[in-house]
Amino acid sequence: MAREHPNVLCTVDVVLLTLRDGDLQVLLHRRAAEPFAGALALPGGYIHAQADLDAADAAARVLRDKAGVRSPYLEQLATFSGAARDPRGWSVSIAYVALVPEAALPPPAEAATWKPVERLPALPFDHRQIVDHAVARVRAKAQYSSLPVHLCGERFTLPQLQAAYEAVLGEPVNKVSFRRKIDELGIVEPIDGAFTAGGAHRPAQLYRLRKAFRHVLSTSGRGLNSGA
């Protein structure tokens, strides 16, 4: 039975997003192999049935191997499929979105580049569509959930977190409303006695994610992110 339908290529692709220079940026990887060898594309690869527990595991492996990133926020985005999207044949790509703070990134590998999602180069396959889909998802979830915290480091101030929301949403947000919202979401807590220092101004309270919200590996969609 299983041998009757072997001719579908099963892959994962990952849209890894971070905040650089105030922009939401995506990691692109220069393809070594055909098709589209030499072109910038999303990091991705075949599912390894022998090694991967499931598709999320495969996506995590791709992130480790191609971006040097471990245990980021990882969420299933959607699956792109069909006869036309890959010249090698009928293919399935299970796409994931991953968020990492810039500080958690390793020194950039030579085959990899960051590009702002608003100024993307031409991408092979349907990768442009996948990135757009990812950005739309992250934007939508920023409206009602705490998703953008995963773009901040382990310790962050509320103004930094607000800047992360603003970068994702692409527009300024009201400070008072923002703090009210973060407060009711209840997903961050002040670090006792920890403040920023150095600026010629009042120091800011440092916060961290509450324990229950660290290491999120949601299967997909609306997860545990204390949505409204």
Add this chain to the structure above:
Amino acid sequence: MAREHPNVLCTVDVVLLTLRDGDLQVLLHRRAAEPFAGALALPGGYIHAQADLDAADAAARVLRDKAGVRSPYLEQLATFSGAARDPRGWSVSIAYVALVPEAALPPPAEAATWKPVERLPALPFDHRQIVDHAVARVRAKAQYSSLPVHLCGERFTLPQLQAAYEAVLGEPVNKVSFRRKIDELGIVEPIDGAFTAGGAHRPAQLYRLRKAFRHVLSTSGRGLNSGA
């Protein structure tokens, strides 16, 4: 290259939902083949690379063949994968949610049964998880979009539409707020001069979906459904 990773089973499964007796119900299909022959499960099947354009097309084919349903509202749900979910081996199931009005259903085939999503029998594979995921998705989208209109027929009254929302959400909704919301969503229009008749009470205005919102075949996630 393609021949190196052939051992992943590619399938689609469909959670077909409708409104029966005031309940949200899901179509279950009695399996003819092993594994789990004779058990009730979600309608699904292998992707046919020769015949299907993409996974959504495969899902539509499954719905035609196993439920006799044509061109319903069809939306990608999520993809379930891994070594453990199917005894035949490492598998990928691209799951879809479909909504149909009860009136658009053909006479029930003998291998198929409807079950309320709140009183499901035991299901094989991870189908229980898939159904729960689908119900959660439909509930979430009912909060801010016009999704439940696809459970109503071609012509419907606002009280009927409200009942559809209430069945999906599992709780009563405020009549005034409901009508305000439907009005701002702007996705339905009154049918000029068409009213219900027969009851011992005031007739209700009949509505229909606006042209732009018919035949939705969203790839996934938050689509064209005029979300808020």
Add this chain to the structure above:
DNA sequence: GTAATAGTGTCTTTCAGACACTATCCT
């Protein structure tokens, strides 16, 4: 002191739910 950013108190506007009323059919 001033400049700069952090953090809060409060007013106003906007929106959702509650309630009550009117409208229109049938018997």
Add this chain to the structure above:
DNA sequence: AGGATAGTGTCTGAAAGACACTATTAC
């Protein structure tokens, strides 16, 4: 007339944004 459901006008309370104020640092 009276019962039943459809549809609307309006009040009220909650939540979101605007604005202005206080707080704490460096110089």
